Amino acid sequence: MDIDQLKYFQSVAETKSFTEAAARMNLSQPALSRSIQRLEEEFGQPFFERKPRCVELTDAGLLFQRSATQILRIVEDAKAEISDDGETGKIRVGAIPTIAPYFLPDLLRQFSDEFPRSHLIVHENTTDELLKRIKQGEIDLAILAEPITEKYVEVKPLLEEELYLLLPPQHALCEKKRIRLEDVEEESFVMLDEAHCLSENIHSFCRQRSILPVAVERANQLATVQELVSLSHGISMIPAMARRLDRSKRRVYRSFTKPRPSRTLVCVTNPYRFQSRLFREFRERLCSYARSFGEG
Template sequence: MELQQLRLFLAAAESESFTRGAERAFVSQPALSASVSKLEAEMGVKLFTRNKRNVVLTPAGRMLLKRAEVIVDECSRAKDELRRHDELRVLRLGVINTLSIHYVTRLVEQYRRENPGLVLNVTDANSLNIEKLEREERIDLALTILPHPPLSSRKFVYDKELFSEAYVVAMSQDHHLSQSPSLSINDLIKEPFISRSHCEHRRVIQELLKSRNVRLNSIYVTDQDDRALALVKAGIGIAIVPEHCRSAEIRTCPLVESKQKRSIGFMWGQSENKDEIKRFVDFASAIRWD
């Protein structure tokens, strides 16, 4: 039994015709017929019942069909793996820029250490630019907020949540509000406020302020979390940040009026790089994100 015999057998079985099977396998009809006859002679069984219109698998043929599909598929996989053995492995990752660099660093460093043959290209972006990178097919997957805003041109069709978190008020450890178990919008009105212009939660806070007809005392606007957190640590002002931004130098308190949480995880679509994507998603899913 040869691999080519199995391929021709599958072509005939799936087409239910020696003629259509030959066209599908790019061989002549007599060549396919001869191959099947030789295979039947070697096995000592009839694989097809032949008639004028088509061919039908016998019980023995149906038994061989299951095995042949597995054998041919595994041979194709082996061939592809060997062909790609010396090819450069590349994975392009987009990361939402409101995810702590501590998390990103830990993930990237560990994965690169365990996959020395992989080139892992990482691009930071806000939610809108993540969408742009996806549309332009410049990333394979995104580590971002779930669910992603729906897009008419959306190509991301899979997702995997890693963790969820609330938005909290951040302040220095010696801030006069730091011992409060929780805070309300009214507690923040007179406090110097560090505005994170790129924050996905900003619109929710703005609507909350508008509904109460109040404003925050914004003294610094930045699109960089490291600057915002440095200002908070120095006691320059307070900020509203994702819960994972807490540290030994920052005190965080829940905001009573804001119950919204965000989910962080991966989104990706159909891709020829699906094996690399799966390996990376599985690896990241095994890490503790708390």
């Protein structure tokens, strides 16, 4: 068994296709198949179940994948540590969907301009999935929203941002400049799917004040929530960063009276992994960017 075989195995496991994996690894399909076959013969177990349109990991394959992932991460960390020049390298950044499109673009552009030999890769997913990838070493850093209850990760606050009330322009509450939470107690809400932590942020704030928002519709993207509110499907709460980029005149935003609902953005890393000079540079600029972003 060698490192290349582990990489080939991982590629097939990720793509679920020998054809796609071979193309990704710039290898002929017969050569890839022979490499996997030798690996399976060495361990005396089939790692893949060949199906008509795809391949799936067997139980033995799932066990081997965990070890293969750890070995490849160790090798990758060793290479990064040896060739740590502070200018070249790969940084894998995770972010939840209610942060990534609003917060990341300018940050990534600024960092790429300053470090043109770096390679930034963005993974957008839910909080639970990103925390899992942080612990497994599949991403280097995640930008999430509190609360973070996962153990054995490092959590650093970045900024706190207000959650605004979102209304259709003809709604009666548009006449008010400041809204009390009690004013929306009987209103119907358009919310994000429960997998998104923003929904829990809203529910948590309301529960503390003995109010439970009633969701009549759920969506997977903030842009969809905004459009549904524009069509008078209900009202909602939207983070300040999403409001900042909204140029539509078909929606109205209002602040609540104090205490205002808010969420805290955090940077989550794995303290047990090697952190290159380039990674530390990115984290430092992330914190600086977050401070200026919060003041903007």
